[in-house]
Amino acid sequence: MNFKNSTAERSTITRDTVDLEQQTENIYESIVVMSKRSNQLSVDLKIELTAKLEEFASSTDNLEEIFENREQIEISRFYERLPKPVAMAIQEFLEEKVYYRDPEVNTEA
Secondary structure: OOHHHOOOOOOOOOOOHHHHHOOOOOHHHHHHHHHHHHHHHHHHHHHHHHHHHHOOOOOOOOHHHHHHOHHHHHHHHHHHHOOOHHHHHHHHHHOOOOOOOOOOOOOOO
16 A cells, blocks of 8 residues: 555544444454554554665664754654555445455355
8 A cells, every 4th residue: 555645634523323334334344444544554654664774774772863963863754654555444334445244255156
């Protein structure tokens, strides 16, 4: 997922529960789907951030380097400004970009 191009809100907004339950016809099932997608996004985001910050990791502990590393600070600030994984998951769910299936539903006839 490209986190940089996300159109999700960066702050909290009020949602209509009727919109959230339209796809699954059950609000609780919708919340579970969005929660699992949010966890996936969070893990992907953490892996990406960790990989970028590993470039700046040093083997020696020097306080001057830690406080004066502007590139590392800018990368951290960029990721802090991104929409939260929950907001991205809700946006994807409402745009019907999330694939999910119910394992209890038997599709075989």
